[in-house]
Amino acid sequence: MNSEKLAAFRKRVLEQGKLLYRDLPWRNTRDPYAIWISEVMLQQTQVSRVDGRWQHWMQRFPNVPTLAAADSADVLDEWQGLGYNRRALSLHRAAQQLMDRAHSDSERSVEHAFESAEFLDSHFPREIADLVSLPGIGAATAAGIRAFAFNLPSIYVETNVRTVFLHEFFPEQHKVSDAQLIALVEKTCPADASNPADDPRSWYYALLDYGAYLKKTLPNPSRRSATHAKQSQFEGSHRQKRAALVRILLQVRRDKQALDELSLALLLNEHEHKAGRPDVEKGEFSQILSELQKEGFCHKTAAGWQA
DNA sequence: TGTCCACGTCT
DNA sequence: AAGACGTGGAC
Secondary structure: OOHHHHHHHHHHHHHHHHHHOOOOHHHOOOOHHHHHHHHHHHOOOOHHHHOOHHHHHHHHOOOHHHHHHOOHHHHHHHHOOOOOOHHHHHHHHHHHHHHHHHHHHHOOOOOOOOOOHHHHHHOOOOOHHHHHOOOOOOHHHHHHHHHHHHOOOOOOOOHHHHHHHHHHHOOOOOOEOHHHHHHHHHHHOOOOOOOOOOOHHHHHHHHHHHHHHHHHHOOOHHHHEOOOOOOOOOOOOHHHHHHHHHHHHHHHHHHHOOOOHHHHHHHHHHHHHHOOOOOOOOOHHHHHHHHHHHOOOOEEEOOEEEO
């Protein structure tokens, strides 16, 4: 790949990015906490579904200390409708870890109150290794936080970025590996922010917006990525039952203020612990549900269990 | 009506 | 390293 070709590509993406720029609410802040929340919400989720939910979350849990102090059931409750509950529980746990880190930092710099949001923001991790050590933050989310909150260069590979590189450099080619894409992403990301119109933040906004546009107008090019996988069947799956159970528990808690906080939190932690594993014990869901039914919290209908 | 599809993180 | 994980819009 010669440098003229790369320069032409960069110019094209920047131009497209300008034309297609989306003025999304989480792009009008530099608060790393707010951007972190948006990145996690946007994992596997369309922009249209996050818009509104992000704002609501920010009202309810405006900063790291608020989120860390929240009850895990309230965090789940706020998350309902976004899918993949484990992301909400990871957010909650990560916030608590950040508080722990801030606490130990403030022992060394006592002039800062460790409870203050400003202190935490200035201590929000910006190194890849520190970000990735938090639950729910992988390579992509870490790079996104670095670019959008701190304007720092990284290799940000997610579906829209894949789409652009697949479309521009690998037309027609199938099963393109991430290693091939990463090499190009690394080569093209601006490494210093001296030119304000061409920095990591603007660069990745442009890539995201151009990629989203390509997905709308073409058969999704990112299907040609080697990482693209067909999802397993939802109907009749454990995760369908688990989702129903969480919904019912939260509904019961909202409506009747029954179910004490602690037992619900324990149950939800259990749920979190088991997520991602296929070894959930047989009959566990129906057992919990029939116990709840005995206490009059829910009942079985033709459509399934209801609160 | 159901079936397919959107996909990053974790184990 | 293959597969689980939630929800709702598109068709």
